[in-house]
Amino acid sequence: MSAQLLLFQILNGLGIGMIYFLLSVGLTLIFGLMRFVNFAHGAFYLVAAYLAFAITQATGSFWWALAIAPVLVGLLALAVERVLLRHTYAMTHQAQILITFAVALLAQEVVIFVFGPQAQNVPMPAEFSGIVSLGPYVYPAYRLAVVGCVTLIAIVLWFVVERTKLGATLRAGSEDTEMVGLLGINVDRVFMTTFALGGALAGLAGVLAAPLRGVEPFMSVEALGIAFVVVVVGGLGTLLGALLGGLLIGLVQSIMSTVWPQGAQLMIYAAMAIVILARPAGLMGRS
Amino acid sequence: MADALLSAEEVGVRFGDFQALSGMSIAVEPHTIHALIGPNGAGKTTFFNAITGVRRPDTGRITLEGRPITRAPAYRRVRYGMARSFQVTNIYPALTACENVRLAVQARHRREGWIFWRSPAARADILDETGALLSQLGILDRANTRAGELSHGAQRLLEIGMALGANPRIICLDEPLAGMGIDDVHRTKSLITDLRKRMAVLLIEHNMSVVLSISDQITVMSQGRKIAAGTPDVIRNDPSVRAAYLGSAA
Amino acid sequence: MNDQARFPDRTTALVLVLVVLMPLVMPATLATQILIFAIATLSVILLFGSVGLLSFGQGLYLGAGAYVAGLLLRDVHIGLLPAILAATLATTVLAALLGAIIVRRRDIYFVMLTLAFAQMAYFAALALKDFTGGENGLSGLPRNFGISGLPIASPLAFYGLTGVLFSLAFLLVQRLNASPVGSVLVAIRDNEARTAAIGYNVAIYKLAAFAIAGGIVGLAGALHAAFLGFVPPTDIELEMSQRLVVMGLIGGVGSPAGSLIGAAFYILVSEGLSQVWARWMALIALLIIAIVLYLPGGLWSIGARLSAAAKREKHHG
Numbered sequence: 104m105s106a107q108l109l110l111f112q113i114l115n116g117l118g119i120g121m122i123y124f125l126l127s128v129g130l131t132l133i134f135g136l137m138r139f140v141n142f143a144h145g146a147f148y149l150v151a152a153y154l155a156f157a158i159t160q161a162t163g164s165f166w167w168a169l170a171i172a173p174v175l176v177g178l179l180a181l182a183v184e185r186v187l188l189r190h191t192y193a194m195t196h197q198a199q200i201l202i203t204f205a206v207a208l209l210a211q212e213v214v215i216f217v218f219g220p221q222a223q224n225v226p227m228p229a230e231f232s233g234i235v236s237l238g239p240y241v242y243p244a245y246r247l248a249v250v251g252c253v254t255l256i257a258i259v260l261w262f263v264v265e266r267t268k269l270g271a272t273l274r275a276g277s278e279d280t281e282m283v284g285l286l287g288i289n290v291d292r293v294f295m296t297t298f299a300l301g302g303a304l305a306g307l308a309g310v311l312a313a314p315l316r317g318v319e320p321f322m323s324v325e326a327l328g329i330a331f332v333v334v335v336v337g338g339l340g341t342l343l344g345a346l347l348g349g350l351l352i353g354l355v356q357s358i359m360s361t362v363w364p365q366g367a368q369l370m371i372y373a374a375m376a377i378v379i380l381a382r383p384a385g386l387m388g389r390s
Numbered sequence: 391m392a393d394a395l396l397s398a399e400e401v402g403v404r405f406g407d408f409q410a411l412s413g414m415s416i417a418v419e420p421h422t423i424h425a426l427i428g429p430n431g432a433g434k435t436t437f438f439n440a441i442t443g444v445r446r447p448d449t450g451r452i453t454l455e456g457r458p459i460t461r462a463p464a465y466r467r468v469r470y471g472m473a474r475s476f477q478v479t480n481i482y483p484a485l486t487a488c489e490n491v492r493l494a495v496q497a498r499h500r501r502e503g504w505i506f507w508r509s510p511a512a513r514a515d516i517l518d519e520t521g522a523l524l525s526q527l528g529i530l531d532r533a534n535t536r537a538g539e540l541s542h543g544a545q546r547l548l549e550i551g552m553a554l555g556a557n558p559r560i561i562c563l564d565e566p567l568a569g570m571g572i573d574d575v576h577r578t579k580s581l582i583t584d585l586r587k588r589m590a591v592l593l594i595e596h597n598m599s600v601v602l603s604i605s606d607q608i609t610v611m612s613q614g615r616k617i618a619a620g621t622p623d624v625i626r627n628d629p630s631v632r633a634a635y636l637g638s639a640a
Numbered sequence: 641m642n643d644q645a646r647f648p649d650r651t652t653a654l655v656l657v658l659v660v661l662m663p664l665v666m667p668a669t670l671a672t673q674i675l676i677f678a679i680a681t682l683s684v685i686l687l688f689g690s691v692g693l694l695s696f697g698q699g700l701y702l703g704a705g706a707y708v709a710g711l712l713l714r715d716v717h718i719g720l721l722p723a724i725l726a727a728t729l730a731t732t733v734l735a736a737l738l739g740a741i742i743v744r745r746r747d748i749y750f751v752m753l754t755l756a757f758a759q760m761a762y763f764a765a766l767a768l769k770d771f772t773g774g775e776n777g778l779s780g781l782p783r784n785f786g787i788s789g790l791p792i793a794s795p796l797a798f799y800g801l802t803g804v805l806f807s808l809a810f811l812l813v814q815r816l817n818a819s820p821v822g823s824v825l826v827a828i829r830d831n832e833a834r835t836a837a838i839g840y841n842v843a844i845y846k847l848a849a850f851a852i853a854g855g856i857v858g859l860a861g862a863l864h865a866a867f868l869g870f871v872p873p874t875d876i877e878l879e880m881s882q883r884l885v886v887m888g889l890i891g892g893v894g895s896p897a898g899s900l901i902g903a904a905f906y907i908l909v910s911e912g913l914s915q916v917w918a919r920w921m922a923l924i925a926l927l928i929i930a931i932v933l934y935l936p937g938g939l940w941s942i943g944a945r946l947s948a949a950a951k952r953e954k955h956h957g
Contacts, residue, residue, distance in 0.1 A: 140748050140751075187929070191933075197688070197692075197694040201885070202929055206925070206929070208922075208924070208925040216919050331755075332756075363767075365767040372763075379752060380745070
């Protein structure tokens with residue numbers, strides 16, 4: 104592999120890794136805090152991506168999509184949590200898996216119903232559809248913009264989690280949910296907020312990824328798989344874990360995809376299996 | 391010490407930074423009742439878990455009838471002759487009382503547990519033994535009741551019954567009297583003293599009057615260590631024991 | 641004194657009667673398809689219903705069984721029964737090997753491991769093009785079979801074979817559940833820690849269940865290969881594993897009979913509805929939600945409840 108190709112793949116990997124971080128940070132919060140296994144997580148990614156497609160089609164502007172789609176998906180996640188999932192918290196994990204799996208299936212069918220089964224393209228925002236010079240090389244501007252955007256979001260998230268009361272509640276809740284409830288904090292509302300926030304972030308990932316990968320109805324399955332791999336490898340319930348895990352998986356996938364495409368997917372799932380077997384806490388998780 | 395049925399030497403357990411047990415030793419003679427007492431947080435259940443294979447100790451040795459069992463998993467210790475009951479009732483709530491005990495008896499007949507071509511009911515001997523155990527526990531009349539629906543006292547008795555199914559040489563009872571009414575306490579107390587004829591008994595208990603009345607030996611723990619050991623009379627008069635209990639309440 | 645599952649019981653008779661009657665009310669090929677998937681779903685029900693292990697990866701062994709049987713039929717030219725037998729054996733061994741790793745973890749991590757291995761197997765199958773035909777699948781399987789001289793030429797004859805094999809698998813699972821081994825599996829499902837504490841080597845039991853389940857679904861895979869005449873990579877794709885779980889859940893994981901009910905329901909609905917409304921899967925999704933919330937025993941439990949209610953009527957009336 105040439106130096107240029109390697110550099111591009113690394114940059115691509117970082118970019119997609121940032122998107123994977125966004126996708127997974129919601130899941131790690133939901134899983135880490137609520138101990139709730141959400142197999143519908145990929146559906147948030149999917150629905151947001153399709154909303155982005157629809158909005159850019161309707162308004163011609165990617166920015167509207169970026170602003171509206173994640174919010175809509177967050178509201179959708181909220182609705183699903185209030186109406187349905189709230190009743191499953193006392194159930195076994197297997198029951199939660201099965202219900203959220205069904206929700207994901209439903210979402211997929213609705214998407215196909217509305218948009219049809221073929222893949223679609225989402226155009227890049229005009230402002231970033233060009234290229235940028237990196238020394239002797241040129242690189243798509245949009246991909247760099249994604250890295251920048253997600254970095255900003257990561258900083259905001261870090262601030263929220265480490266420095267605000269909501270964040271403190273989230274962190275405390277992920278260590279000891281019962282105690283948080285006993286301290287008089289409205290656990291119900293915390294769960295609701297976490298789920299909506301997690302969904303919105305996954306949706307944001309979907310919107311950002313849409314111009315890069317297009318949209319197709321079956322990408323929720325892959326997104327779910329990636330999210331779980333990142334969460335397991337990076338470690339449950341930690342922001343830093345989601346970031347490191349996301350970047351690691353993104354890099355591996357990107358570099359391997361030029362060398363051995365099927366191997367890339369294989370390696371990612373192998374990584375998840377190895378982590379579950381050797382060190383279930385993941386890179387950053389507590390043992 | 392060489393005669394001891396069960397002996398633990400210098401057992402230590404740490405959870406992260408916290409040293410839950412240090413240098414714990416105990417020797418249980420055959421056909422004796424040996425009580426383990428101490429204030430809350432002394433590490434009694436942790437010690438129990440180390441002895442019964444639920445938590446591997448970080449340091450120390452545990453031997454059963456001369457055989458080292460320090461690293462043996464819990465299920466293998468049952469085969470070597472050690473059974474335990476749990477402090478928090480840990481039965482099969484969805485199965486009948488009869489099935490709860492039958493499973494424990496079946497476990498002892500190792501090959502029986504691997505038979506897949508006929509019904510368990512074909513083993514009349516296992517069923518008879520199950521009935522006898524239920525009768526000994528005084529819950530034969532409730533054999534077909536789902537264990538989850540039994541009274542608390544009956545469930546505690548079932549706890550012990552499941553340990554007895556292994557026909558152990560030493561039975562480890564973790565707070566068998568916890569939450570029991572006075573009638574059940576009497577029944578359980580006489581059950582435990584009867585057990586002495588067939589096996590050694592190691593028990594954790596907070597009910598001091600029962601402990602002092604039935605034990606042959608008592609070991610006192612505080613903050614992860616042994617602070618006293620001896621017969622009930624010795625312990626009754628030991629000032630450090632009183633201090634440990636009062637100190638923890640202060 | 642005995643709350644054991646009984647074998648054989650009325651369910652046994654009912655299921656066997658259904659197997660005999662099915663080709664009378666529907667085309668033999670459709671009935672064969674249902675039974676093949678019923679065999680595969682049996683593996684899900686054995687693991688989830690009896691042991692409490694939810695496997696989202698049984699498709700791995702379906703595909704493995706199909707590929708092994710396909711290759712044996714096409715390249716080694718052995719008979720149908722030997723191919724099926726060999727495939728079943730191979731997947732049992734494969735499940736034992738993978739199971740030794742997978743059963744080490746519980747609960748959500750167990751599920752994720754089954755998923756991870758299923759995905760790995762799918763991508764491996766795509767990569768090993770020389771053996772599996774990659775994206776195109778394994779084609780060119782013989783279409784004429786015989787068993788010790790008797791030709792299996794017609795769809796009905798093939799159904800007969802499938803019916804026999806399903807019945808054997810079904811009887812095996814029922815027998816297992818109503819045996820000492822079955823009682824231990826139930827104990828593990830109900831309280832794993834206690835089961836270890838009374839002296840059972842829980843890991844070995846889980847492994848045994850996992851291996852047997854792998855063999856059963858591998859049997860289905862081998863039949864599927866012979867039935868289709870080729871092996872599509874969708875046999876080993878994640879969607880297949882999900883489909884088997886869905887069938888088991890709908891039919892009812894509380895009884896091996898749920899395998900037949902669930903497979904029949906799913907396949908008949910998909911055949912019937914897919915012409916009328918392409919998005920029939922949405923209904924299946926809603927059904928799953930309803931079942932998890934209100935009817936965990938699946939469709940089979942409706943029958944069980946009705947018969948229990950009838951029995952009560954008889955005693956009180």
